[in-house]
Amino acid sequence: MADFLPLFGYVANPRGTxxxxxxxxxxxxxxxxxxxxxxxxxxxFLGAHLLALDPKWKRGGQKIGSCVGWGWxxxxxxxxxxxxxxxxxxxxxxxxVLEASVxxxxxxxxxxxxxxxxxxxxxxxxxxxxxxxYGTLHYGIDYGGQTFNDNSGQREKAWGNTGVPNELExxxxxxxxxxxxxxxxxxxxxxxxxxxxxxxxxxxxxxxMTLRGGGYLTPAGSWSHCMMFAGVRWKPxxxxxxxxxxxxxxxxxxxxxxxxxxxxxxxxxxEKTVNSMLRGEDSFALSGYSGFAPRLLDNWTGGVL
Numbered sequence: 001m002a003d004f005l006p007l008f009g010y011v012a013n014p015r016g017t018x019x020x021x022x023x024x025x026x027x028x029x030x031x032x033x034x035x036x037x038x039x040x041x042x043x044x045f046l047g048a049h050l051l052a053l054d055p056k057w058k059r060g061g062q063k064i065g066s067c068v069g070w071g072w073x074x075x076x077x078x079x080x081x082x083x084x085x086x087x088x089x090x091x092x093x094x095x096x097v098l099e100a101s102v103x104x105x106x107x108x109x110x111x112x113x114x115x116x117x118x119x120x121x122x123x124x125x126x127x128x129x130x131x132x133x134y135g136t137l138h139y140g141i142d143y144g145g146q147t148f149n150d151n152s153g154q155r156e157k158a159w160g161n162t163g164v165p166n167e168l169e170x171x172x173x174x175x176x177x178x179x180x181x182x183x184x185x186x187x188x189x190x191x192x193x194x195x196x197x198x199x200x201x202x203x204x205x206x207x208x209m210t211l212r213g214g215g216y217l218t219p220a221g222s223w224s225h226c227m228m229f230a231g232v233r234w235k236p237x238x239x240x241x242x243x244x245x246x247x248x249x250x251x252x253x254x255x256x257x258x259x260x261x262x263x264x265x266x267x268x269x270x271e272k273t274v275n276s277m278l279r280g281e282d283s284f285a286l287s288g289y290s291g292f293a294p295r296l297l298d299n300w301t302g303g304v305l
Contacts, residue, residue: 006246009065010202010224011121016111017282020125021182029188029285032181038191045231045241046078046198047262049085053093059265061247062099063153065120066160068202069103070245071226072127075200076102076136076177078230080289082196091291094138094175098148100156101137101164101172105130108163115161122160124202124226124282128180131286135172137164143171178288184281186274189240190232192285199229199285201242203277207267215255217242217267219276229274230266239268 021027029036051057062070076097083089106126107116110133139148144167148155159165164172183189189199206221216239231241241262244250248264255263269277277283 005061005063007062007065007067008224009062009067009121010204010226011123012202012204012224012280012282013123013126016123017125020129024181026179027182029181029183029192032179032287033192033195033197036191036195038187039194041234042194043231043233044194045258046082046193046196047230047241047243047259049081050078051259051261052085053081054095057096058261059243059245059247060151061249062245063151064156064160066099066103066122066156067226067245068106068122068124068127069099069101069156071202071228072102072106072131072200073097073099073136074230074243074245075198075228075286076131076289078198078228079177079286080291082198083289083291086196089291090294092293092295094141094292096139098137098139100148100152100159101168102127102130103156104159104164105134105172107160109134109169113163118157118161120157120160124200124284127200127226128284131177132180133176134164134169135174135176137168137172138175141171143168174290175292176290177286178290180284180286182281183283183285184278186238186240186271186278189229189274189278189283189285190238193229193232193240197285197287199283200226201229201277201283202226203280203283205273205277209250211250211252211254211267214253215258215263215268217269219273233268238271240274241266242269
């Protein structure tokens with residue numbers, strides 16, 4: 001098992017979450033997606049679409065208490081991949097979302113723009129407001145002479161205090177999530193995932209660091225943590241795949257049916273535990289990402305056609 005630091009950073013804010021939900025026309029998944037159907041027995045792994053577009057993808061690890069930025073950034077990445085691969089939207093995959101952008105927007109701009117201080121942490125509804133109203137930045141993109149290629153804890157700490165720099169906000173606004181919806185049960189989360197909508201999950205549920213029974217996580221202790229759900233399976237019992245933000249942190253008996261990139265950064269969580277995690281009512285399904293313009297193919301016909 002690779003070395004890792006078990007960093008957290010979820011700070012529940014029930015009043016803030018309630019206030020945000022009151023601004024949404026359809027705050028619940030049952031309202032936002034009334035026609036979505038659940039097919040019990042159909043296994044789905046959304047990470048496959050991400051790897052199809054980005055075969056070199058590998059889960060990184062947070063360096064400060066910025067888990068809300070990390071859980072939500074991966075949710076946006078997988079949503080973008082599903083928009084392209086499942087919904088055939090005419091877009092290009094723009095690469096990995098810069099976690100610092102989601103984290104900072106959720107701490108500062110989404111809460112009125114005042115400096116947030118040097119302590120870490122955020123909550124799910126603030127991240128929902130961040131990605132829908134302020135957008136996202138990406139690694140490897142030239143933003144008027146600024147390009148971000150490294151996972152910097154110093155950047156997350158600085159931006160988490162003062163927000164995303166003003167000159168970068170117009171770039172981020174080009175790539176927003178259209179909507180988020182509160183997910184309250186295993187069935188709702190499974191329905192969202194089966195239809196290509198990942199779920200960012202904030203909870204206080206902890207787990208052991210050893211996978212058992214072919215990739216299952218064992219509940220233990222308390223984590224004030226944000227992760228995300230990227231898959232659903234039904235045998236040997238219903239479970240969701242929970243992806244962490246501590247790189248390849250798990251030891252034990254991995255699920256060998258998963259791609260290697262996910263085997264030690266994620267684990268299956270049973271229905272009972274998922275329901276417990278979602279009971280805090282600060283976990284959201286994401287839909288409708290504004291991606292990058294399609295890439296035009298070169299004129300390889302040489303004028304023949």
